[in-house]
Amino acid sequence: NAGVTQTPKFQVLKTGQSMTLQCAQDMNHEYMSWYRQDPGMGLRLIHYSVGAGITDQGEVPNGYNVSRSTTEDFPLRLLSAAPSQTSVYFCASSYSLPGQLDQPQHFGDGTRLSIL
Amino acid sequence: GENVEQHPSTLSVQEGDSAVIKCTYSDSASNYFPWYKQELGKGPQLIIDIRSNVGEKKDQRIAVTLNKTAKHFSLHITETQPEDSAVYFCAAAIPEKNSGYSTLTFGKGTMLLVSP
Numbered sequence: 001n002a003g004v005t006q007t008p009k010f011q012v013l014k015t016g017q018s019m020t021l022q023c024a025q026d027m028n029h030e031y032m033s034w035y036r037q038d039p040g041m042g043l044r045l046i047h048y049s050v051g052a053g054i055t056d057q058g059e060v061p062n063g064y065n066v067s068r069s070t071t072e073d074f075p076l077r078l079l080s081a082a083p084s085q086t087s088v089y090f091c092a093s094s095y096s097l098p099g100q101l102d103q104p105q106h107f108g109d110g111t112r113l114s115i116l
Numbered sequence: 117g118e119n120v121e122q123h124p125s126t127l128s129v130q131e132g133d134s135a136v137i138k139c140t141y142s143d144s145a146s147n148y149f150p151w152y153k154q155e156l157g158k159g160p161q162l163i164i165d166i167r168s169n170v171g172e173k174k175d176q177r178i179a180v181t182l183n184k185t186a187k188h189f190s191l192h193i194t195e196t197q198p199e200d201s202a203v204y205f206c207a208a209a210i211p212e213k214n215s216g217y218s219t220l221t222f223g224k225g226t227m228l229l230v231s232p
Contacts (some may be wrong), residue, residue, distance in 0.1 A: 099148025
């Protein structure tokens with residue numbers, strides 16, 4: 001049982017490049033989300049999905065796109081990388097929405113992204 | 117939106133002492149309050165949570181208390197051990213006004229260092 005798998009673990013990009021951060025879960029979870037973690041800022045929600053075909057914006061969505069074509073995968077796309085997007089990105093999944101039922105969010109181990 | 121404040125940002129204790137981390141939230145509609153532990157290079161892991169209809173919850177050496185009137189909640193760790201050293205995050209779940217879906221807002225984290 002792999003849980004939440006994020007790839008790559010590390011990436012360096014140049015300003016203006018695009019890339020996709022991958023997130024996959026094997027727990028048949030409906031709810032998936034992307035966060036970014038910056039020093040002293042905690043985790044901030046970028047986008048989330050409540051099921052295949054349904055996504056919504058979080059607190060800091062600008063510069064990022066998501067799609068959810070399958071239950072298992074929730075990729076995060078950087079359209080044109082900027083130095084301000086240098087961060088650690090975490091994907092999370094859960095069976096239900098936060099607070100519904102007693103089902104915790106499971107986090108991946110993150111992707112460390114540097115934009116030069 | 118919801119705002120979660122967390123204090124202190126760093127906390128150093130001796131092994132065997134108790135540690136207390138406090139959080140306040142701004143929106144009275146928040147109904148679920150999880151606490152996460154993050155070890156170096158890993159994603160956050162849920163350690164305990166509490167719902168808005170409960171005042172206190174314990175799990176071995178860890179307890180969480182909630183004061184809805186004052187809109188604050190706290191994490192208590194007793195008999196601390198060096199392996200408790202990590203960054204701890206509080207969070208609050210609130211239904212989004214437009215979609216109705218719940219999302220988590222995180223505090224900025226507390227680095228706990230337990231010295232042997």
